[in-house]
Amino acid sequence: MKWIARSWVLVLLVLAGCAGRQEFTPPKPDEEAYAPPVLDYSLPEAKDGSLYRHQYTMTLFQDRRAYRVGDILTVMLSEETNSQKKADTRYGKRSGVGFAAPVLGTNTIDGAAVSIDADRSFDGSASSSQGNKLQGAITVTVHEVLPNGVLRINGEKWLRLNQGDEFIRLTGIVRVDDINRSNQISSQRIGDARITYAGRGALADSNASGWLTQFFNSPWVPF
DSSP: OHHHHHHHHHHHHHHHHHHTSGGGSOOOSSOGGGSOOOOOOOOOOOOTTOOOOTTOOOOSSSOOOOOSTTOEEEEEEEEEEEEEEEEEEEEEEEEEEEEOOOEETTEEOGGGOEEEEEEEEEEEEEEEEEEEEEEEEEEEEEEEEOTTSOEEEEEEEEEEETTEEEEEEEEEEEOGGGOOTTSEEEGGGOEEEEEEEEEEEHHHHHTSOOHHHHHHTSTTOOO
8 A cells, every 4th residue: 555655646746747847837927027127216306597307318419219227118029030951861781791502522512502691771861841930019128238338128018818818028138229219129139139929828728738748748758
C-alpha cells in the first residue's frame, strides 16, 4: 500500500509541475513591468509677474516629441518575416570481397569458395518554411533616459473581445532622432525589441494543446 500512496504523490507532483508551467498561466493586465512609471506630476504655483513655471514645458519652437521619463510614444507595428530552409543529402557505398575455391593438389574444393558483398546507402531530405506578419499601433511610455540620450520604452495594450482578451506588449530602446514630428516611430527602429502578441480566453484555450499532450510531445518522453 505504501508504494501505491507514493505513486499517487509522484503523480500529483508531476501534475502540479505541469500546471505551473508558463503555458498554463494566463497573463494578466496591469503588471508592474509594463505599468507607467510613478512620477510627481504636480506643478509649482506661478509667481507674480512671471509666466515661467519650473518643470512645465510648453515650447513654440520644436515638435512635442517624447524625450523625458513619463512621456508617451506611439509605435507603429510593421513586422514581417519569412524564412525557408531545405536540405537534401544522399550518399552510398558498395564493396565486395571474393575468395576462390582452394585447390589441394589436383583436387578443387568447390564448396569452400567464399564471397562477401556489402551495400550501404542513405537518402535524407528536410524542408522548413515560416512566415509572420504583424501590423498595428501601440502607445507606450518612456521609462528611462540613458546617459547617451537613448530612451527605454515599455507598454502594453489590451483589447476585450467577445470570447476573450488580446494583448500586445512591447519593450525596447529607441533614439530620439528616429521619432518623427507626429511623435511616432516604426517598430523596425526599436533596438533590443521584445514584442508579444497573444490572447487568453475560450478561443486561446481551444487553440492550445493540453498538458498531457504537451508531456507526450516533450523531450522527457523517450518513445
